[in-house]
Amino acid sequence: MTASSLPTVATWLMKRIGTNEALIGDLVEEYHRRQSRTWYWRQTLAAILMGSYRDVRSNKLLAFRALLVGWALSWVFFRIVFFPLADLDEWLFVRGIADIRSWWPKGPIPYFVVGSFGCIGIGWVIARFHRPPMLLMFVVSVMMWNFSWLPIVMSRLIWWPYYRSQWYFYTFLIQGLLAFVVMTISLLLGGLLVPTREPSRSLAMP
Amino acid sequence: MLAVLRAGEDAYGVPISREIEATTGREAALGSVYAALGRLEDKGLVTSKLGEPTAVRGGRAKAYFRVTAKGLREVRQAQQTLVKLWRGIPQLKGEVA
Numbered sequence: 001m002t003a004s005s006l007p008t009v010a011t012w013l014m015k016r017i018g019t020n021e022a023l024i025g026d027l028v029e030e031y032h033r034r035q036s037r038t039w040y041w042r043q044t045l046a047a048i049l050m051g052s053y054r055d056v057r058s059n060k061l062l063a064f065r066a067l068l069v070g071w072a073l074s075w076v077f078f079r080i081v082f083f084p085l086a087d088l089d090e091w092l093f094v095r096g097i098a099d100i101r102s103w104w105p106k107g108p109i110p111y112f113v114v115g116s117f118g119c120i121g122i123g124w125v126i127a128r129f130h131r132p133p134m135l136l137m138f139v140v141s142v143m144m145w146n147f148s149w150l151p152i153v154m155s156r157l158i159w160w161p162y163y164r165s166q167w168y169f170y171t172f173l174i175q176g177l178l179a180f181v182v183m184t185i186s187l188l189l190g191g192l193l194v195p196t197r198e199p200s201r202s203l204a205m206p
Numbered sequence: 207m208l209a210v211l212r213a214g215e216d217a218y219g220v221p222i223s224r225e226i227e228a229t230t231g232r233e234a235a236l237g238s239v240y241a242a243l244g245r246l247e248d249k250g251l252v253t254s255k256l257g258e259p260t261a262v263r264g265g266r267a268k269a270y271f272r273v274t275a276k277g278l279r280e281v282r283q284a285q286q287t288l289v290k291l292w293r294g295i296p297q298l299k300g301e302v303a
Contacts, residue, residue, distance in 0.1 A: 006264070022256065023240045025266030026219035030236070032262060047237030054241050058248075 007037050010044040016196060017048050017132045018055075052133030059131065066134035067141060070126050074142075077118045086110040108177075116186045123190020135191040139184055146180055207281050210243075210252060210271050218257070218268040243271055251277035 006028060014024050027047070031040045056063045084091045089104035104110070127135045153176055209225040210217045219236050222243075226234040246252045257268040273281070292298070 011264075020240060020269070021266050022269035023219060023236060025260075025263035025268060026223075026236050028264045028266065029262055030220055030223075043236055046235035047240070050235070050237040050241040054244060 006031060007040050007044075010041050014044055014047060016192065017052065017136070019047055019051055023047055023051075048136075052136050055131055055133040056137050059134075062130055063134055063137060066126050066130040066138055069129070070122060070138040070141075073122045073125060077122065082114060082118060086114040112177075112182055116182050119183050119186030120190040120193070123187035124193050125190075126187075127191035127194040132191060135187065139187050142183060142187065143180075146183075149176075207246060207251060207273055207277055210273050211281070217271045222271065246277070250274060251280055 011024065011028070014027075024047075027040065027043050030043075034040075087110070089099075089101040092098045093101055123135060123139075126138055209222045209229070212225045212229075213221040219239055223234045223236050223239045226232075226239070243252060243254070247254060252271050252273050254269045254271050257270055259265045259267045
């Protein structure tokens with residue numbers, strides 16, 4: 001058995017999040033005995049979750065700052081920047097600056113692209129100026145916020161025949177997709193763009 | 207702390223989690239074991255020391271744990287408390303503890 005047959009993505013994830021080196025070593029050693037990729041992945045997720053929880057608990061102020069920065073940036077981005085950028089053709093045309101409506105992409109593509117880049121930026125800022133588990137915590141808070149909208153989504157789906165022919169429904173659907181999938185992936189992607197820090201050798205880190 | 211004591215000189219993550227598994231019959235996630243050991247270390251009940259990196263661990267060192275004098279006192283106190291609680295329960299009389 002060689003180290004190359006290890007689930008490399010799982011090991012890489014632990015390194016990225018700053019998991020304790022001795023803990024990774026223990027998992028590698030035990031993996032050689034058990035030979036189970038499922039076991040290794042389960043242990044990896046547990047190590048990341050437990051470590052992140054511990055890191056957030058022992059750095060409450062930093063965690064609070066990460067949440068504050070994340071939500072403030074999200075508010076600024078989605079309230080002020082998002083729509084003018086996604087509807088740039090309309091924005092420029094209404095102000096008499098330029099008419100790019102003929103070649104500007106229609107439909108959900110600009111929303112997805114602009115939303116993705118914005119969230120990548122937000123994820124990068126949180127990961128760059130805080131610890132990696134703080135980004136995970138922010139992503140969890142975003143997901144909780146999104147899930148709180150689930151009853152409204154469900155009610156819209158119940159009234160599907162009424163909204164079927166209306167642009168409003170599609171806009172709503174796009175926003176929902178953006179919030180649930182693209183936002184989460186892009187935030188994490190932004191965190192991955194930050195260079196890896198020196199792995200933790202202390203138990204105080206995850 | 208009992209698992210650390212039972213593992214003896216070789217008390218690092220793997221033997222500690224195996225001790226827990228053997229005693230309780232449940233698999234202990236190594237991440238949870240490290241989280242618990244971290245809390246115990248914060249309280250000064252255990253100390254950790256890094257060993258030499260080994261190839262089988264991908265060049266990573268083992269973190270050896272040892273129960274401190276304060277930790278031993280806490281274990282003894284917990285044992286005495288449990289024994290006191292165990293005694294004098296009529297429903298358990300005659301059964302092997």
